[in-house]
Amino acid sequence: MALFINVLTQVCITLVAVCGIYVLTGLTGMFSLGSAAFMAIGAYASGLITIKLGLPIIVSFILAILMAVVVGFVIGLPVVKLRRDYISLVTLGFGESIAQLLIQMNYLTGGANGLLGIPRKVKWPIALASAIVSITLVAMFKRSKYGRQCIAVKSDELAAEAMGIDSSRIKMIAFLLSCALTAFAGCLYSFYMGYVDPGIFGWKKSADWVIMVFFGGVNSLTGSIFGATILSALPQFMRSLRDYRYVVYAVMVVLIINFKPNGLLGEWELTPTHIKETFKKIKNKFNRNSKES
Amino acid sequence: MALLEIRNIYKNFGGIKAINDFSLVANKGEIHGIIGPNGAGKTTIFNTVTGIYNADKGEIFLDGKDITNLPQYQITRLGIARTFQNIRLFSGLTVEENILCAFDFMCKYNLIGGLFPTKLRFKEEKRARELCRNYLEIFGMLEYINEKPENLSYGNQRKVEIARALMCEPKILLLDEPAAGLTPTEVSELTDLLKYVSKKFGFAVLLIEHRLDLVMSICEKIHVLNFGETIAVGTAEEVQNDPKVIEAYLGVEE
Ligand SMILES: Nc1ncnc2c1ncn2[C@@H]1O[C@H](COP(=O)(O)OP(=O)(O)O)[C@@H](O)[C@H]1O
Ligand SMILES: [Mg+2]
Numbered sequence: 001m002a003l004f005i006n007v008l009t010q011v012c013i014t015l016v017a018v019c020g021i022y023v024l025t026g027l028t029g030m031f032s033l034g035s036a037a038f039m040a041i042g043a044y045a046s047g048l049i050t051i052k053l054g055l056p057i058i059v060s061f062i063l064a065i066l067m068a069v070v071v072g073f074v075i076g077l078p079v080v081k082l083r084r085d086y087i088s089l090v091t092l093g094f095g096e097s098i099a100q101l102l103i104q105m106n107y108l109t110g111g112a113n114g115l116l117g118i119p120r121k122v123k124w125p126i127a128l129a130s131a132i133v134s135i136t137l138v139a140m141f142k143r144s145k146y147g148r149q150c151i152a153v154k155s156d157e158l159a160a161e162a163m164g165i166d167s168s169r170i171k172m173i174a175f176l177l178s179c180a181l182t183a184f185a186g187c188l189y190s191f192y193m194g195y196v197d198p199g200i201f202g203w204k205k206s207a208d209w210v211i212m213v214f215f216g217g218v219n220s221l222t223g224s225i226f227g228a229t230i231l232s233a234l235p236q237f238m239r240s241l242r243d244y245r246y247v248v249y250a251v252m253v254v255l256i257i258n259f260k261p262n263g264l265l266g267e268w269e270l271t272p273t274h275i276k277e278t279f280k281k282i283k284n285k286f287n288r289n290s291k292e293s
Numbered sequence: 294m295a296l297l298e299i300r301n302i303y304k305n306f307g308g309i310k311a312i313n314d315f316s317l318v319a320n321k322g323e324i325h326g327i328i329g330p331n332g333a334g335k336t337t338i339f340n341t342v343t344g345i346y347n348a349d350k351g352e353i354f355l356d357g358k359d360i361t362n363l364p365q366y367q368i369t370r371l372g373i374a375r376t377f378q379n380i381r382l383f384s385g386l387t388v389e390e391n392i393l394c395a396f397d398f399m400c401k402y403n404l405i406g407g408l409f410p411t412k413l414r415f416k417e418e419k420r421a422r423e424l425c426r427n428y429l430e431i432f433g434m435l436e437y438i439n440e441k442p443e444n445l446s447y448g449n450q451r452k453v454e455i456a457r458a459l460m461c462e463p464k465i466l467l468l469d470e471p472a473a474g475l476t477p478t479e480v481s482e483l484t485d486l487l488k489y490v491s492k493k494f495g496f497a498v499l500l501i502e503h504r505l506d507l508v509m510s511i512c513e514k515i516h517v518l519n520f521g522e523t524i525a526v527g528t529a530e531e532v533q534n535d536p537k538v539i540e541a542y543l544g545v546e547e
């Protein structure tokens with residue numbers, strides 16, 4: 001039971017971050033290898049604010065997220081103007097330097113030993129509620145004019161501009177929303193674990209998230225959530241799998257790219273229209289089968 | 294004051310003079326044709342007017358405002374909408390969403406409405422969707438509202454693209470070979486539609502076209518290009534009888 005609750009909490013925290021990756025990569029088509037750095041900013045800033053200044057958790061969460069958004073804005077200024085292939089490089093460089101910075105700033109962050117003594121105030125109900133709220137917000141965002149414009153920019157930036165869409169602005173909004181969500185995941189993480197270790201916020205974590213989004217379906221929020229749940233829960237339950245995680249990931253990615261290039265769910269979403277369509281398809285198939293026999 | 298005034302624009306690509314001193318004045322309600330053989334520089338004119346390329350020389354005015362070399366999206370917001378020679382609909386969106394995109398810069402809710410179900414968001418989305426249905430109805434495309442554009446026939450994709458351009462509420466509509474790839478029935482249907490919508494909404498149209506019949510039947514004024522140069526300007530009859538045009542475009546008759 002304790003294991004299950006632990007896994008549930010960790011999966012929920014991952015889901016909050018993956019919501020951010022979905023906005024960035026799934027909706028807008030930008031690949032970031034530095035998103036985990038924003039999780040680090042959220043984790044360290046919220047922890048430090050509470051430990052050093054003694055502010056209530058809610059306040060430190062809000063301040064930490066704001067800080068991540070401000071940093072995101074500065075990084076975002078070049079990112080939204082760049083060609084897509086350079087975005088990964090810039091964010092990678094940024095992410096790795098943040099990770100180094102956290103180790104070097106010994107006096108503040110505890111260096112390589114990590115930041116200890118954060119009150120363990122986040123329990124599974126908070127994590128679960130946070131995941132649900134994040135998913136709902138992103139679902140609302142996707143169906144709004146912003147989500148539409150993100151998809152338009154991803155699909156054809158030149159045509160999007162020709163329809164009056166300011167693509168740099170839309171990319172910035174997506175980037176900042178993504179920063180805020182990953183930072184929020186960081187806040188939850190530090191107050192769940194009680195300590196933060198600087199080693200876990202490298203590019204590998206960012207790459208994990210991108211793989212999760214692609215596994216379930218990069219064009220579908222439902223798929224991204226599904227992919228993230230499976231890929232983050234499985235290794236926790238099967239200890240032996242954990243050491244081979246990257247082997248398993250690699251095999252999965254190769255299989256997905258070959259057989260389901262749009263991910264497990266493609267563009268399917270858990271909405272009434274899509275569900276109705278699926279039912280219709282199944283019914284048609286069933287009718288055809290019974291006619292043939 | 295003219296609605297659109299293009300004053301002596303030039304555009305070079307390396308050594309190629311894609312546009313060499315092109316000018317045009319268009320007023321409300323007029324339909325102008327731009328014709329010329331492949332590679333004459335027609336699409337480049339559209340790309341320069343809409344801000345995809347910067348003009349090397351010359352100015353472009355919309356309603357008296359200098360719009361030369363403004364960013365693309367600002368030019369659209371000021372009132373110039375377009376379609377593309379090779380259709381460029383957004384593949385991740387439905388027909389309806391494609392068209393809504395072109396209205397989103399006029400949709401008045403902000404990021405709060407983007408994340409929460411506010412009243413304003415509901416109202417604005419409804420207004421946009423009604424407008425969209427309106428345009429689709431004009432083009433007889435209402436039944437395809439939830440389709441993905443890639444599942445539509447070529448002719449229907451062209452119609453969606455024009456409907457999307459209209460959704461920008463343009464003062465001037467630029468159509469780049471809208472009849473390319475259409476069957477003769479579809480072409481005559483399209484001609485009627487174009488005449489109808491330009492009257493109904495009162496905008497000016499610049500039309501690039503290959504097929505002379507279409508241009509001759511709906512355009513008041515025709516510009517004939519060859520290798521970036523304007524070789525003739527005038528009404529259908531004037532242009533048709535111009536010896537330079539006959540030589541360059543229609544081919545020398547024996
Ligand atoms: N982006 C570009 N880079 C280089 N050359 C271009 C570019 N766009 C157009 N051209 C050249 O400009 C000339 C005019 O092209 P275009 O305007 O597409 O002709 P049209 O639309 O009349 O067929 C052609 O010679 C073409 O190769
Ligand atoms: Mg052309």
